[in-house]
Amino acid sequence: MPETSGTRRRHNKTTEVLHPNSSSSVFQNEDIIELILSFFDPEAFWGDGIWDIDISTRKALFFACLTARSFVAPASGLLWRMMTSLIPIFSILPTFEKAPFGDVYTINGAVLPIHIDRLKLYTCKIQYLFLESFQDSYSSHFIMRMMAEKDLTLFPALKTLYIPNLPPSFHRGTDNLLAPLFLIHGLSLTNLILGGINTTTEVFTESLLSTLAPKATAVQELILSGRLSFEILRCIPKFSRLQVLNATFIPASDVPSSFFRDCTNLPDLTHLLINLSHSAIVDVANVSVGDSTLYFPSLQDLQLTGDPVETSKILRMLNPTRSLTTVKLAQCTNILQHTPASMGLATQGMFSDTALALQASIERIATIAPALQVFDVNMGTGRSILLGENTLRPLIRCNNLVFFGMTGVSLPITDRHIEEFCLGNNWRNLRTLSLPSSIEGNSPSFCSLLTLAESCPALKNLTLPLDTITHPPEVLNSLRQRIVHRSSKIERLSIHKVTTNRFNSETDTLEMTIAVARFIEHCFPHLKPGWLVHNLSTRADTEWWHDVDTLIAAFAQLKTKHYFRRFQQELST
Template sequence: MEPGSCPGSTVSEGSDELLSEAPESDVPLGTWAQDEVFRHSDILEVISYHIGDPLASPSAFSARQDLFCAALTCRGFLAPCMDILWRDLDSLLPVLRLLPDFTYVDGSYVRYLLPTPSTSLKRCRQILLGTVQVDDWLRLDTYARRVRSLAMGYDSSFISPQVFIRLLKLRSNPLLPALAQLRISTSSFTDAQSSFLLPAPALTSVEIDIGTESAGVPTLLLTLSQEQPLISHLSLRGAGKLPSSMFAPSCAFISHMKHISSLHLSFSVPSIFNSLMPVLEMVSLIDLSLDLRGCTIECVMPYFVFPPLPGAIAPVRRIKKLRVEGEGPIILHLTKRLGVIPSLTVLEVIVHSDRTVLFPLKIGTFFHNIMLWILLLAKSIRSLRIHNDSAIHASESSAVFLNPNLIDLEHLEFTNFPISAEDEDIEAFTLSSPSLIDLFLPGGGQKLPSPAVLRYLSENCPKLEHLQIHLNMTFVPKLPESYCYSHLLKNLTIGSYDFEATIDNLIAISSYLHRLFPHLRTVQQDDAYDIEQWGHVDLLLRAFQSVRKDTYACLGLT
């Protein structure tokens, strides 16, 4: 398929007639049973969604082809299938190709040419020739009004700026009136494109990928603050860094967007962190993501003053979701000041380090200290995720001992560092965190719990749906006396290094899981070991569930 093209361009060429010539039947409405289906647009939307589901097709392109074929069948499926086909675009070319005379400079339209040593970039840029009539605008609006998400890909740089300048003179109303999400890159996005796409009355989310070319970021943010005051989500990501001359005005423009509730700044700003004060003081901001790599403690701590100075108010006090990543020392100092965020419910910590950075503590002790400060200062947390992205291997560190006491905790995830716990530790943990829904615990510690802890999780955490845990499989405990029918655990991921896969052990652990978690859907391994053994457990579990259902059906029970 040509770069920048998508099934939307094919649809636009062959489906205009469908809007006026969709198949109609001479049979009166109500004669056929399916006529009742066509009366309900929500049912048609569900059917169309499953037709275009990429997971149910060999590829995403095949799923879009199926949607296009469904749109050709009858008038009922035309609108919902077209809505899905045009909902998400990774290029603006399908929309622009709806206009007449949108062609190459050399007149070649059938193939999209990339610049090579023999073909210059100027020849490959697409321009707009001729005139645009009223019918042409109606044709474009028929499809453009369906676009909800747009990602300005690399091919946008091959569209001549003259196209957007020309269209700005011909059209005053928004090109994409229903556009809600916009993803752009500073390497290929131009002022002409921003002037053409904005304002978009429905736009609420903007993601900006900052590359090597970052000079246009302040101008773009100024345009967004003036034209799109209702934006609620703004993300600035990428490997590029803004110099201080650009970062300070950029933060000032962001602070003018009074409705922003979610802000992600995932690029490093080493020495100019103080420019963030106007942003952090925004009343509407409740979701904050910061990349603190390269920052100093002195730059960050004024925003997380604890205990508060007399009369001072921490600017981050309203934050409910916080995601921070940085080197170990600054992360440790930050967790010591979580008390200034009384309403914090979601916390994600990503720790970076390498052998060139002097690490103050062993990795295990370091994460243990982080947990202690979180327990002490952030008891309102419902979701906690800590990820070790350092270059120091987990085997070189001591283990983290699990000891949380968060009553309202619903999601707990540790990644890439060892957890050491015995059965008593897990039992105490389940008693103190009864609201758990997701629990992800890695292995690698000196001590691993036995399968008996699954019973503690079944009895003490009735809401648990997703579980990942490493167990010592040297023995299998006795079966529970009865089923725990109320438990709704769906997915179980187990890691083990000592599972002796005899037929008795396989049947015993399968029956044990069946009693504790009757509604379990999948059982899988967490590492490269014991893949075949846990595959057998999953099959046996399915067999136990099938026998139980058949038995209950014969008895007339549910």
Template sequence: MKSRMVRARKKELLPLFTFHIIAHDMLNTDLISLICEELEPGTSRASHHMLRTRDDINCRKGLLSLALTSKAFLEPALNVLWRQITSVEPLLSVLPDTMILNGKKMIVEQIAPSSWDRLHYYARKVREFEQQDPSNVHESVYAILGQSKPIFPNLVELRAGLQISTNSLIFFLTSSISNVSIPWLTRMPSNDLDLGPSLALLASKNPGLKFLSISSAAVSGISSSLRCFRNLRTLVLGRLPQYEPDYVQILASLDDLTSLTLTLPRDDILEYGSIQNGFPSLERLSIVGFTSNLRKFLKVVSPSILQDLSLEWVESPVLVADAFSVTNTLRRFPSLQKLKIERATSLFADDLDRSDYWALFTPLLQLNQLQSLTYSSPLILTDELTARIASSWPHIVSLYFNAVVWLEVPPVSSLAHFVRGCRNLRYLRYPIQVDVPTGTAPPEPTLFMHPLWFFHCSKNDDVSDPPSLALALHQLFPDLKSVTGDGDGWDEVEAILKSYHFILAQDRRFN
């Protein structure tokens, strides 16, 4: 409520502040630019029909009003208004001669020199272009606007829709571009549509690209094109219908690549054997695939650099031993700080030996630099095993265990191991026994203000005695205010915890 009042007050004061600056002849370019930049987030959202709110529209209108207020505000305001657009249609509004045919805007007459000058004046201000499909602009417009030079000569980020990605990409490519997505995720291309020529064109025009995202589509000659991007730092690759054998070898040779997201095929057709010292700069890896390729891929990644790993199976392995062959390779990465593992086994416990699930998990305990872990497979968790987990990760900040069914879970008192071993823990999802036996004394109070802020019980049980559970949690984590669970009764537990904080705050005031 208070934040809304502050924002409303800012909107009231902005015209007054502007008038005050003008009235006292204190115009300063940097100050005016800061005022306009403050309105940029809402102004950018206003161009997205599905995301914008009334406040965003008013924000854009307010910035336009500033542009019309004074010549001093004109350039800074227009720079923000035109920085990000989602269609070339606004450029057509400065042209006198356009028509609509079958719902698409077209240019039907020759553009006069004065109109070109005006169009280029605005086009030079565009830094981000994100095409929203379906477009209201006919494809012929791109060829006309880009006939002599790129449509947006100072463009930095290009998120091209399917229409541009397949036929009109050349009219947008300029040496200033560093980020490209083809096609942008508004619509997935069909598998029979080949984006290989578009990628090859991009490679020839912009070999210094820093960010590249390619959605799931057929891309012929992808290895040859990727080889050209020697300065690439971030690469996002969807699932491809066809893979070339040297696909991984080319990826591994990109020396500056620091972030990689990709999906590997089921078929074992990729070549790994000749890769040596692959991915020398890779810090973040998000990979989806099947056991064989996941295991082989992880074995060729440089072990001393990787810090952030997201690992997901396309289909959960039938045998825990198959999943273990992958998680066991994680011992190679002692520098890992963030780890997410999905679908290593089914989310539901089955009839396999209970110790297999713990064996699958054990290699992770050697990653003692972890700060964040998300793990979604069933486990047997006892007080003793909880102690092992807490002592293995002294730097952990976020710890999420997300399985649907648990083989065994520890009592709430086991959370004391996190108090002693994980002094930085702020977010915890962990299965516990929510029922506190009658007559059980609450845990000893924590002697310092542990920073745990959020706790979620990932075992689906209803809380029968919220006051006892709330007291136990409060004794362990004095700063804990937000608690949730998969069963009923957690709302009452959270309400009791908040009442403790209110009482303590009052005591501190009186003292």
């Protein structure tokens, strides 16, 4: 068949596809390519959902980078997203190769300006670098050769450098696993995460931080975990624009008070997270008792994890600031693992120091955070910390409190305490209240439910222990009949029944089940089903609350039908 102009055009297009150095006709609409690949933005998969790229897809993207310039930025961001090595990047240099001796990469030959330009092309727009592990070594000659390039800035647009686990071993010869990171100038770096710091990598970490600090002036978030030596801690305040600081100390760490004092020189610091592992100690030898010398003018969120005895030392050093609105205290997991789970309230004396420290911490928080909005205390499970009945009294003056939750402790609290908390609309802004388990004889009753519903108009989520023995069915029915106006906005109500086995015959009757269901349905019209059962409830209590929940739904349905019929009758008349 004779060759026509049409077949000639088709032949030319096929030839373009096969020719590796020319742009395929498929990529002629380059203006929409970057838009298409933007749907695969690596940031969208930040966290648990890291996108796993198929090998064939990876090769196709790599070929796209070679054939269409507009593919470089979005495709390279995917190609290097889960790098386990920097070798693919440096392999762009034709003279980069493995040395004939040992497992070391080096440079063998001249590095031309065109090679540097190509290296820049493939790294100039990479913003997220997640180095999973380091297994390759680089000769000092190669590192020095790259550092000698005046115009080379590796990853000039890099925003996040994430190394969750530094290698457990570290070579100290002519080869180096981590030295290429010193080629990162860090001018655009905003997030720096280094984990797994140990005795062999702490010197490298200190050197890297010291090198980056003068250049990485835009760093806003710094996350460090592992063996944080005094030298590493001294580097942190050098990141002058730091907003978020998250430091996790390994067991048996000695945390100097000077570290916190140096952090006060960070004027933009808004979030401070300190995690103290088992047996980590806060050294306050140079701090006088009652000497509150630390002032963070912009601090908004303070999260302390560790032994309450140690975290309370940090709180004692803080000066009050009205910007502090969120405080979270937690007991770290590895501390709980060192506590016998079989120990109950009978052995509470062993934890008296913990209880006293936690009570002192709550009192201190009420002082240093007058504008407190969120306060969460989580002491975990597997141990019993019995607090005093006046533990929460300092929180009465926190009028802006929106969320308060406490778990992992036992708190003697009665109707009188609940009334005191709500007196004068102190907790009028409260939206979520989660009280811990209580003890027999010192627990709230159904009256506390009504007090909270009336005094906390914004309250939507409520969890509390409840002593049902104080209100038998006839008393509960009488209390319900006296309530006319139902204005409670509570949607989620979780109740932990505080009774002993000797009361079960009185509280688990069908009459009591009906009375409780009618009371809750009448007083809380916006309640959502399925939330009554508390996670601390016994199996018998769980079944009982399920029955109550079922009856509440049935009563609500009957009441709706009744109102509908009466409405129809009024319309007909």
